[in-house]
Amino acid sequence: MTAELTCREAIAQAIADELASDPDVILFGEDVGAAGGVFKSTVGLFERFGPERVRDTPISEQAIVGTAIGAAMMGLRPIAEIMFADFAGVCFDQLANQLAKYRYLTGGQACLPVTVRMANGAGAGFGAQHSQATENWFLNVPGLKIAVPGTVEDCYGLLRAAVRDDNPVLVFEHKNLLGLKGTVSKDPYRLGEASVVRRGHDVTVVATQQMRHRALEAADLLAGDGIEIEVIDPRTLVPFDDEKVAESLAKTARLLVVQEGPPCGGWGASLIARMTSHHFQCFDVAPKLLASAETPVPYAARLEQAWMPGCADVVDAARELVAS
């Protein structure tokens, strides 16, 4: 496949390909059917697969996630959408207490091939309750896998891998990237495999989604100064491909993590903790975490841009690491 798609089209394509290849796959959520999704990432699926397999739900996130859990225990492979990732807050019990734990609590009896899709991320002016990087909320809940695709190819590949996985997978689709263009590949993905998206030997920069793109912009600018950063996109936060980061670190001896979302309790801090604990000998300088401000996500454009790391912040941080 070489035709260019947007992320939202790649998401719809991934779901369509899963629905077409497996009768056990069903999709449901608020407005995913007749309306084609509020982010237009499920356009055409209702018409093609019908109301039994592509279902509109009431605004009832607990019921949506719980229904997915029950259906999965009976052998279906449900894809549930809970629209804005912030709404994970209204079904947190179903995600954190039920979905994540049912297999463990039943001593391995339950198999839960549930995919929960939600749109995360700031930058589009949706305000504090529609913009968060809520993937970080779930890092402390064993039992969930977490995918954070940042490209068209990854939106397609990771979503298909999530549906194929026998475990619950939360897939965060970044709102600010839905219009991004690219191509998809039908090669199957494995969850837990980072991608080295730019080679370099001076600083290892780990970033996801929007921040990955800002890191790549920064890489171009830094290259002008003769600084070559290696940009790694982990693509999934759970499982996390520590190995690729450690390999890079062995070469660069400098680590910069760029994270959308406040620093406390985020994946960036956890990554730095693991790297310094297990690979301390690799570091020439203290690692750096570039994260969002410790405030809610503001609405006004200037405030929102100030809230999260930008390209210039990445450039500055990389320079500091190289200089020290």
Added chain:
Amino acid sequence: MNPTGTENSAAADRAADRQLPPDWHQMLRSMLCIRHFEDQVKALFGSGLVRGSTHLCQGQEAVAVGVCSLLTPGDTMTCTYRGHGAVLAAGAALEACFAEILGREGGLCKGKGGSMHLADLDKGIIGSNAVVGAHLPISLGTGLATQYRKTGKVSVAFTGDGSTNIGAFHESMNLAAVWRLPVVVVVENNHYGEYSPLAATTSVTRLSGRAAAYGIPGLFVDGNDLLAVREVADNAISRARAGQGPTLIEADTYRHEGHSRSDPAKYRPAGELELWLARDPIPRFEQVVLAAGATTPEELESLRNDAKTEVKAALERAKASPEPQADRLYEDVYR
């Protein structure tokens, strides 16, 4: 709390024309086993062998047994943390349930769940849940799978009166109704949400009336009358199997014990427990069986003894099961 709407039940119990179903023997035995099981769990807790907390259901046996006696392979059941009775009524093994509550390797869930998490998925026992009302959405999912595959199976969810005030209840009732899912929600109204009497926390205490808000049938039944429970459940389950959608049943009952291990239930008005003990579902059903001439007092005594012996033997076997090895900690998080 006085039993409501059941004033003539004692007379009805004795009516000679009450039809006993062919499996009455099994149902009585099941109720007796649950009663003995719970009595044993209480004693185990008292001797420090049960960790954390436990929630007993003595007095509510007829609800679990009346409904579960109608389930067939492929049907599913979820229940509350006061769910030992429902799980046993749905066919889980006594020994494995004891072992789970004792935290043993041979438990239903290999000791990972405990008293509030009993599940036996092969038998359709999706299980008990420790978060009030959280199992209701899950029951919708098993019902959806049934509807999608057109298997004619039913999803039954037992839930407490307290759960009717949590958001998941409303979300579930509405979605079940909108999608006409084959779901039967059985509210075990034991008149207390944890320590608080229903009327103190709930504006409309006739809980079956909630069904009207969803445009589905709401049925009230004397939950201590086994045959009445069975009849009402039969209607609801048949309706679900026929694709006619969900039903809400309110079964009026009472828990003989307090909310949990630390609750002596001192908030109960004087005489209330005695009133309900007089309506204990087990002696009531025994009277029905005797009045129907289906058994003799001697046979009944022998049935009681058999149940007691069976439960004791299961407990002894469960106690012999080892505790799980520490390295099992990491198993079963992911597949």
